[in-house]
Amino acid sequence: MRRPHRPQGGTATRAGLPAPPVWLRLLPVLYVVAVLLVEPATPVDWPVSFVLIAVPLVTAFAHGPVVVGAATVFAIVLEGVLAGTPCCAGRSVGYLWDRHYVASYVCTALVGVLGTLLAAHRIRRERTLADVRFVAEIAQRVLLRPVPHRIGNLLMESLYLSAAAEARIGGDLYEAVPTAYGVRLLIGDVRGKGLLAVETAAALLGAFREAAHDEPDLPALAGRVETSMSRRATQLGGNETAERFVTAVFAEIPAAGRVVRVVNCGHPPPLCLRAGEVRELDSGRSAPPLNLGVLVGDPYHVDVWPFRPGDQLLLYTDGVTETRDAAGAFYPLLQRLRSWGALSPRELLERLHEDLLAYSGSRLQDDTAALAVCLLPEEASAPAPAG
Known part of the structure; x- marks a missing residue:
């Protein structure tokens, strides 16, 4: 519920960036867990691990560029682990360097670069919005004392x-x-x-x-x-x-x-x-x-x-x-x-x-x-x- 705006006395201070909701911060973890649960149950022809390509973008919704970069590296490593594990999906051999999986690694890296840029842009916009809110708060105190x-x-x-x-x-x-x-x-x-x-x-x-x-x-x-x-x-x-x-x-x-x-x-x-x-x-x-x-x-x-x-x-x-x-x-x-x-x-x-x-x-x-x-x-x- 929105609270009423009641101008108060005192000195205004610049507020920090708003914290994303908890569920949004945990979304990358939940996404990876879902992939790990589904991967063993799928046939070899349906490698669910390919959807790990989206991990950097999912992370960019609520985290900064550093975390997105770390999530990108983690996603590539996890893709390799799943591709090179023979027991996954009943495989008798691994597919670590299969060209389809190598393409997946490259795509994940590219998406990670885009996700890092997206996270940096989002934080910059949020800081601008925080500055605008701060100025509006000062204007409110001047207008409606x-x-x-x-x-x-x-x-x-x-x-x-x-x-x-x-x-x-x-x-x-x-x-x-x-x-x-x-x-x-x-x-x-x-x-x-x-x-x-x-x-x-x-x-x-x-x-x-x-x-x-x-x-x-x-x-x-x-x-x-x-x-x-x-x-x-x-x-x-x-x-x-x-x-x-x-x-x-x-x-x-x-x-x-x-x-x-x-x-x-x-x-x-x-x-x-x-x-x-x-x-x-x-x-x-x-x-x-x-x-x-x-x-x-x-x-x-x-x-x-x-x-x-x-x-x-x-x-x-x-x-x-x-x-x-x-x-x-x-x-x-x-x-x-x-x-x-x-x-x-x-x-x-x-x-x-x-x-x-x-x-x-x-x-x-x-x-x-x-x-x-x-x-x-x-x-x-x-x-x-x-x-």
């Missing part, structure tokens, strides 16, 4: 799942920034895929992280991010970029108040989990997605919702609700949340991750990001008295 597990009286966790098994970054994004106005949250989904979507996500996050400390309210914050995205689209030019947009939710939880303020820009509405109840925070007054607001010109609307101690806020991208099962049915997020009961942010996202993979048969159709924030009860958020 780990959210703090606790800010004041708020507990929070993040989740990122990539639809591609080897992918690390994409167009889904999230952020949590403590400011003088409270903790400001962002979750978004860039239209499209590929490098341009990653660049758009990076630009949006950079604008949000800067503006979150300066703008006094959420409409101004959303407007400033909108301006930044429109400016970037103009600079890049091209029809494809002009059509690219980002759905997003901006949320603010003030330090003193017991409310959450939300500005929705065409994104799935946040959910509030409270004592077994799950409620969509949706007033029906969503603004257009970012980079499309200039086409409408309507001001951003702020929705204010109660957010009491013990409540939990879940922000997510449409990769969650658009996950399909084998029959094509969409993932029933609200139904699942109501059935799970009270969970901490970490437990909630771990359960969500496992359930999404189980529901889709580990075949996610889209990238998925989620951010869970819980307001601690008064007794849990208050500092412990000094001894």
